[in-house]
Amino acid sequence: MGQAFLASYLIGLREGLEVTLVVSILIAYLVKSDRRRELLPLWAGVAAAIVLSVLFGALLTYTETTLLADTQSRELFEAITSVVAVVLVTWMIFWMRRTARRLKGELTGRLASAVGVGGLAVAGIAFVSVIREGLETALLFYTAAQGATSTLTPLLAISAGIATSVLIGFGLYAGALRVNLTRFFTISGVLLIFVAAGIFKYGIHDFQEAGVLPGGDNLAFDITGVLDPTSWYGAAISGMFNITGAPSVLETIAYLAYLVPVLALFLWPSRKPAAPARAAAAPTSNPETTEHVPA
Secondary structure (H helix, E strand, O other), X not given: OOOOHHHHHHHHHHHHHHHHHHHHHHHHHHHHOOOHHHHHHHHHHHHHHHHHHHHHHHHHHHHHHHHOOOHHHHHHHHHHHHHHHHHHHHHHHHHHHHHHHHHHHHHHHHHHXXXXXXXXXXXXXXXXHHHHHHHHHHHHHHHHOOOOOOOHHHHHHXXXXXXXXXXHHHHHHHOOOOOOHHHHHHHHXXXXXXXXXXXXHHHHHHHHHOOOOOOOOOEOOOOOOOOOXXXXXXXXXXXXXXXXXXXXXXXXXXXXXXXXXXXXXXXOOOOOOOOOHHHHOOOOOOOOOOOOOOO
16 A cells, blocks of 8 residues: 555545545536536536646646745745645545535525526536535645555545546436445545644645654654554555654644544534424425435
């Protein structure tokens, strides 16, 4: 198992499935409303968002490898992008938790308004709906792949994650696959919080390497004899959660300071609004369980 493989695969799977679900909802609305002629501008908007996201990822890599000449500048750039990535992934996890149940209504409402304006507006809705996830994916992939022994391994991992998400999304759209999406997003959200904590820890390490923060040589503990970074399990743990055998005190504090409160808030049961009395008599399905893409 290569370093950063699991983290990159999870990012591709989670972010890819969100994009797939969004696109599926938009396509289903156009098909059901007999507006298939608007599918072409919709796909054009999706394609533009994907291309821009790839270019953004390439720009991050080019900036680090070419534009920044000295090591200190590169370490500082990696540290800043790590912190930005942690902020974005944290916002994304809680945003999806809060808006998942009304996502379809919001998307179809915007698309219905755009259809009346024209194909360019439809392309714009598709672009805006996808670009946020695309830019997040590029930034998360860049930060998660830092420190990997091979750039090919995380690239293959995120590609495999995206391919898996597309297959799952197609199966959901076609009705051939039923998945409890609430449970999926909860589990993947927990794993992404661990990934984000590791990215934040790595960012603190880069700040120390750049000389911005002190204490790089002040180790919290040293268990490299147990957690061998060259072993398969050591590479897997380091690649997924960025847990290393000899972190500094500041890295350890940063890791726990992010992980504990964010994980507690994410797993804290959300308060559900009281249902009307008349609705209580009628049988209803679990609103938090989405087993297929609503058509």
